[in-house]
Amino acid sequence: MSKRAYNFNAGPAALPLTVLERAQAEFVDFRESGMSIMEMSHRGAIYESVHNEAQERLLSLLGNPQGYKVLFIQGGASTQFAMIPMNFVSEGQVGSYVMTGSWAEKAFKEAKLVGGAHAAASSEDKKFLAIPELSSIKAADNAAYLHITSNETIEGTQYAEYPDSGSIPLIADMSSDILSRSFDVNQFGLIYAGAQKNLGPSGVTVVIVKEELIAKSPSNIPTILRYDTHLKNNSLYNTPPSFSVYMVNEVLKWIEEQGGLAGIEAKNRDKAALLYNHIDGSGGFYRGVAEAGSRSIMNVTFRMQSEELEKQFVKAAEQEGFVGLKGHRSVGGLRASIYNAVPHESIKALSDFMKHFQQTQG
Numbered sequence: 514m515s516k517r518a519y520n521f522n523a524g525p526a527a528l529p530l531t532v533l534e535r536a537q538a539e540f541v542d543f544r545e546s547g548m549s550i551m552e553m554s555h556r557g558a559i560y561e562s563v564h565n566e567a568q569e570r571l572l573s574l575l576g577n578p579q580g581y582k583v584l585f586i587q588g589g590a591s592t593q594f595a596m597i598p599m600n601f602v603s604e605g606q607v608g609s610y611v612m613t614g615s616w617a618e619k620a621f622k623e624a625k626l627v628g629g630a631h632a633a634a635s636s637e638d639k640k641f642l643a644i645p646e647l648s649s650i651k652a653a654d655n656a657a658y659l660h661i662t663s664n665e666t667i668e669g670t671q672y673a674e675y676p677d678s679g680s681i682p683l684i685a686d687m688s689s690d691i692l693s694r695s696f697d698v699n700q701f702g703l704i705y706a707g708a709q710k711n712l713g714p715s716g717v718t719v720v721i722v723k724e725e726l727i728a729k730s731p732s733n734i735p736t737i738l739r740y741d742t743h744l745k746n747n748s749l750y751n752t753p754p755s756f757s758v759y760m761v762n763e764v765l766k767w768i769e770e771q772g773g774l775a776g777i778e779a780k781n782r783d784k785a786a787l788l789y790n791h792i793d794g795s796g797g798f799y800r801g802v803a804e805a806g807s808r809s810i811m812n813v814t815f816r817m818q819s820e821e822l823e824k825q826f827v828k829a830a831e832q833e834g835f836v837g838l839k840g841h842r843s844v845g846g847l848r849a850s851i852y853n854a855v856p857h858e859s860i861k862a863l864s865d866f867m868k869h870f871q872q873t874q875g
């Protein structure tokens with residue numbers, strides 16, 4: 514096999530090598546069925562057992578919160594941006610959104626189209642480089658929910674703690690940091706995440722939701738976009754993305770092997786500290802973008818003295834096998850996405866490369 518890349522892609526992103534190898538081993542003949550999992554009916558016993566196992570495993574990793582269900586939906590987190598207001602905002606209500614960056618803005622825009630949207634707080638005045646103070650977050654009186662983006666993938670910011678939304682359901686887009694650290698699911702009414710960063714390949718979006726919130730969706734929205742359709746049919750109303758769900762189950766097994774969320778969190782904090790310490794200790798050659806208290810342990814954004822130098826950095830890094838270090842086209846700069854599956858060795862190698870690059874420029 515050719516050498517694996519040092520993969521810092523923002524999503525789709527690195528997957529654990531052991532998961533890829535397991536999938537490869539059972540790719541053609543799944544559980545002695547004589548078929549790949551992609552070739553069998555989603556109504557059959559084998560697929561259903563994988564599907565149910567993935568849901569149970571996810572809830573178990575989250576401490577088996579009472580009254581919560583796991584749904585597998587297609588259309589990415591972007592479809593959740595629309596489904597959430599469609600299902601929850603009734604006449605005279607709004608969705609309240611904490612505006613933390615590019616993804617929060619996208620979610621907010623969809624709510625505006627569908628029902629009504631209100632900004633519960635914003636860090637736009639800080640160019641979205643910090644998470645607003647929790648005490649400044651105020652949901653509207655007529656809010657159907659309070660929506661947060663737990664980790665802004667593009668700007669590289671992350672909530673250190675979550676706001677208390679009182680009796681208003683708290684909804685979180687956790688696409689870029691789900692299962693990266695321990696947290697209390699009971700604080701949330703609904704959590705959603707596209708799988709392609711911390712959970713598996715693209716193609717499936719995981720929704721963890723308090724069952725009572727979605728027992729009955731408004732009857733005037735299309736069947737496939739109603740949460741109660743997916744709930745009543747155990748996410749098998751239509752053909753699910755079976756291979757993606759299978760991969761999610763394998764990634765969840767791998768997270769268990771890492772010591773669950775506590776084990777993964779310790780590793781993630783170590784990895785992020787290594788990189789941020791390197792940036793902070795570079796005498797200004799590299800500069801962290803996000804404010805210190807809001808730095809993400811998943812997406813490390815940083816800059817150099819000039820765009821020209823950044824270009825040279827990316828080019829030189831690519832030649833050494835580092836992938837995905839260019840910042841998002843909307844903000845520029847550099848970004849290392851260090852999701853769960855990015856091994857410590859990759860970050861060590863990046864840090865060594867950064868040191869070497871600085872020496873050659875200095």
Ligand SMILES: Cc1ncc(COP(=O)(O)O)c(C=O)c1O
Pocket residue numbers: 524588589590591592616662664665666667686687688689707708
């Ligand atoms: C925080 C966040 N929300 C939403 C999305 C959009 O996800 P999708 O492409 O699955 O619709 C992304 C994708 O990068 C993201 O990082």
